Amino acid sequence: xxxxxxxxxxxxxxxxxxxxxxxxxxxxxxxxxxxxxxxxxxxxxxxxxxxxxxxxxxxxxxxxxxxxxxxxxxxxxxxxxxxxxxxxxxxxxxxxxxxxxxxxxxxxxxxxxxxxxxxxxxxxxxxxxxxxxxxxxxxxxxxxxxxxxxxxxxxxxxxxxxxxxxxxxxxxxxxxxxxxxxxxxxxxxxxxxxxxxxxxxxxxxxxxxxxxxxxxxxxxxxxxxxxxxxxxxxxxxxxxxxxxxxxxxxxxxxxxxxxxxxxxxxxxxxxxxxxxxxxxxxxxxxxxxxx
Numbered sequence: 631x632x633x634x635x636x637x638x639x640x641x642x643x644x645x646x647x648x649x650x651x652x653x654x655x656x657x658x659x660x661x662x663x664x665x666x667x668x669x670x671x672x673x674x675x676x677x678x679x680x681x682x683x684x685x686x687x688x689x690x691x692x693x694x695x696x697x698x699x700x701x702x703x704x705x706x707x708x709x710x711x712x713x714x715x716x717x718x719x720x721x722x723x724x725x726x727x728x729x730x731x732x733x734x735x736x737x738x739x740x741x742x743x744x745x746x747x748x749x750x751x752x753x754x755x756x757x758x759x760x761x762x763x764x765x766x767x768x769x770x771x772x773x774x775x776x777x778x779x780x781x782x783x784x785x786x787x788x789x790x791x792x793x794x795x796x797x798x799x800x801x802x803x804x805x806x807x808x809x810x811x812x813x814x815x816x817x818x819x820x821x822x823x824x825x826x827x828x829x830x831x832x833x834x835x836x837x838x839x840x841x842x843x844x845x846x847x848x849x850x851x852x853x854x855x856x857x858x859x860x861x862x863x864x865x866x867x868x869x870x871x872x873x874x875x876x877x878x879x880x881x882x883x884x885x886x887x888x889x890x891x892x893x894x895x896x897x898x899x900x901x902x903x904x905x906x907x908x909x910x911x912x913x914x915x916x917x918x919x920x921x
Contacts, residue, residue: 642682646675696730696738703728704735708744762797766830768870769821770794770883771837773809777891790890791817794882795830801886814842814858822865834868838880844871 649657649668658665674681696704707723708714714722720732728735739745762768776788789809793802802821806813818835825832837843843858845851855863862869872879 638684639679639682642671643675643679646672646682696734700728700730701738701742704739704744705742708739765795765797765800766825766832768796768834768836769825769832770796770880771814771817771821771835771843772880772883772887773814773840773842774887774891776805789813790887792883792886793817793821793835794886795825796882798830799882800825800828800830809842811842811856811858814856815861818858818861818865818867822867832865832867834870835862836870836872836880838872838877839874844869846871847874 645657645661645663645668648660649672652660654665654668654672657663657668661668671682703723703726707719707726711719711722716732716736720728720735723735730738771791771793773789773791776790778784781788786807788805788807791804791806791813794800802824804817804820806817822832839846841848841856843856845854845856848854859869877884
């Protein structure tokens with residue numbers, strides 16, 4: 631944009647120089663510009679190209695703009711009532727002879743800087759990933775709906791709980807008929823025993839902010855710990871919550887669920903941790919009844 635304006639200014643300057651040397655009439659024929667156009671820029675030209683730049687066409691005043699008396703009334707009313715709402719302020723101004731609309735009052739108050747400036751939001755900078763140094767240091771836990779394709783009974787609805795150790799990538803699964811804090815607490819007990827039998831002591835469990843894990847975003851039960859959190863405290867496991875709306879913090883278990891969801895057949899949906907393929911119904915039964 632600046633290059634185009636510079637070229638226009640240079641073009642007008644050459645036109646002014648030609649008109650000064652040969653006259654406005656010849657300059658009008660040579661440059662194919664009207665004489666009024668040349669006289670307009672000639673009145674502005676002082677010998678420099680900067681004087682031929684386009685100036686703002688924004689009007690300096692308006693016939694219906696706020697008068698000084700109205701502006702003084704608004705300033706005085708706002709100074710006396712700094713905590714007054716917009717509608718109440720407008721109503722009191724109307725009682726004192728103010729005839730403008732509420733939208734006009736809002737615009738002029740914003741122009742005068744009467745609204746407090748909003749605090750500058752600090753941009754979020756994600757922390758670098760903390761690599762785990764030993765098994766059980768942190769275990770990612772999440773829950774997903776088991777696809778209908780993997781269940782033989784059409785009336786049955788199951789939820790798959792998945793736990794993945796970030797150091798060893800060892801995965802533990804279990805299925806429950808409901809997604810609740812009771813199921814989450816029972817799954818936590820099972821995964822603690824399952825990892826302990828393999829010599830891994832679960833120290834930290836990382837989950838999202840779902841209500842089956844925490845009441846962090848509950849309106850009425852925010853300070854009330856869930857059964858999952860109570861069970862974690864009783865087992866000596868630290869419960870870590872990820873940042874809201876950032877599922878990539880639980881990337882390992884989320885990727886595991888995506889692979890399970892994209893499996894084309896029921897037999898391959900749960901085979902990554904199995905030694906031999908079997909039907910989905912038998913897998914669900916084994917997961918539900920395993921300690």
